[in-house]
Amino acid sequence: MRPNFLAKHFLPKSLLAAALGGAVVLGGLGAQSATAAQTSTVGVAAASDDAEFRFFEMQDLFWQICAPDVEDSGELAAPSATETTSVDPIDPVPTDPYDPVPLDATEQCVADRNALRISKAFSGMDTTTYEAVQAKLTSLRYPAARIHRMPDQGGAPRARLDLRLGDDRAALEVTGTYLGVMVETFGASKGVSVTEVLLEPQLDEPTS
Helix, strand or coil, X not given: CCCCCHHHHCCCHHHHHHHCCCCCCCCCHHHHHCCHHHHHHHHHHHHHHHHHHHHHHHHHHHHHXXXXXXXXXXXXXXXXXXXXXXXXXXXXXXXXXXXXXXXXXXXXXXXXXXXXXXHHHHCCCCCCXXXXXXXXXXXXXXXXXXXXXXXXXXXXXXXXEECCCCCCCEEXXXXXXXXXXXXXXXXXXXXXXXXXXXXXXXXCCCCC
C-alpha cells in the first residue's frame, strides 16, 4: 500500500498548502478590509501548513526508500491470463475498529524508520515529562497537531504520533524514560483517532 497524498509529486509549496486545506489568501481590492483578527488567524494557519509541509517532505523520503521497486519487481510487465482472472485477497475487517491493524511491509518500514530516528534523537535524554517529549518531537519536524498526549504509564509520559497520510495506517507510541524513550509502532484504522487504538502496555525499556 502506498499513501495517496500529493507530496509524492512534490507540488509547489503554495499548492500543497492549499491541498492540505490551509488558508489561501488572495490579494485584491478587498485585501485592505481584512481585520487584524483575520490576519492573525491566517498567520497561525500558515505556520501549521508549513510544519505539515516539512513533515510531508520527510515522510515522502521514507516512502521512496521503503517502497518496492516497481520495475525490478516486474509489476509493469503485461499480466498473464492467470493473473488477469485472479482476485486480489481482501484484508480481513477488524472485529473492533479500535484494535491495532497490521501494517504492510512498506508501512512497517516507514514506521520503523521514524521510530529509529526518534529513538536516536532521544538517546540519553531525560524525558520524564510530557512537555520534554512534545518539545523534542516538535523539534524533529513532527507537527504539533500530530502529537497526542496519552495518560502516563506508571508515571512515565506517553504520546502518540499520527504518521498517517492518505490511506496508510502507520502510527507510533512514544513513552519517555530517564534515559530516552520507548517507541512502539502500530496501525490505526482510517477514521479512528490514534489515541483510541487499544495497545498492550510496553514493559521493556530501551537498551541505549
